[in-house]
Amino acid sequence: MMPLKFSRISNENLQILCIGAHSDDIEIGCGATLLELARTHGKINFQWVVLSAFGERRQEAAKGAELFTAGASKQVILKEFRDGFLPYSGEAVKEFFESLKNLANPDLIFTHWHGDAHQDHRLVSELTWNTFRNHLIFEYEIPKYDGDMGRPSAFCPLSASFPEQKVAHLLDAFKSQSSKAWFSRETFLGLMRLRGMESNAPSGYAEAFHVRKFCLSGGL
Numbered sequence: 001m002m003p004l005k006f007s008r009i010s011n012e013n014l015q016i017l018c019i020g021a022h023s024d025d026i027e028i029g030c031g032a033t034l035l036e037l038a039r040t041h042g043k044i045n046f047q048w049v050v051l052s053a054f055g056e057r058r059q060e061a062a063k064g065a066e067l068f069t070a071g072a073s074k075q076v077i078l079k080e081f082r083d084g085f086l087p088y089s090g091e092a093v094k095e096f097f098e099s100l101k102n103l104a105n106p107d108l109i110f111t112h113w114h115g116d117a118h119q120d121h122r123l124v125s126e127l128t129w130n131t132f133r134n135h136l137i138f139e140y141e142i143p144k145y146d147g148d149m150g151r152p153s154a155f156c157p158l159s160a161s162f163p164e165q166k167v168a169h170l171l172d173a174f175k176s177q178s179s180k181a182w183f184s185r186e187t188f189l190g191l192m193r194l195r196g197m198e199s200n201a202p203s204g205y206a207e208a209f210h211v212r213k214f215c216l217s218g219g220l
């Protein structure tokens with residue numbers, strides 16, 4: 001399959017906005033892709049937004065952002081909305097998303113999949129689209145007990161070392177999750193291996209995204 005690549009129109013840094021409902025969502029959903037982007041695009045500014053990060057989970061979110069941005073410049077915004085209750089704090093969450101319009105205009109946005117079974121994830125996806133109206137948005141996937149895995153349309157084949165690096169960073173940064181049966185090396189590697197198989201990734205591993213629309217530069 002002929003791959004499409006991100007190219008810079010100017011020499012400016014690539015602005016990437018990552019939005020997650022909870023402390024480990026961004027890292028689980030697109031962590032290896034971020035490492036891949038940092039490798040191929042030397043100049044990146046990350047804007048890193050987590051809506052529900054408090055107590056121990058706040059420290060973990062900060063560590064996750066540090067590990068997965070690989071030393072690139074970044075702005076980390078951690079909020080303390082109640083876990084599981086985002087849709088029921090709708091007005092405040094909507095106001096917060098309005099404030100994100102003041103950030104540097106992102107070239108690329110990573111957010112939750114609109115079909116995710118978790119109510120917090122779905123609201124974040126909805127408000128991302130509601131807030132950023134003329135942007136390229138990649139919706140990442142989060143494996144879970146509810147069994148909501150879909151059929152993603154965009155794949156990021158991963159360099160050989162990044163799947164293991166992603167897992168190592170996840171287990172290092174989010175120790176509060178280690179007692180959860182699903183939060184395991186096998187879960188994360190298994191999903192990346194499946195998506196790698198679907199995209200014929202040379203390393204065998206990939207992360208996958210739902211992309212509702214994108215524009216081809218200059219036509220076909």
Ligand SMILES: [Zn+2]
Pocket residue numbers: 021022023025118121142
């Ligand atoms: Zn989550």
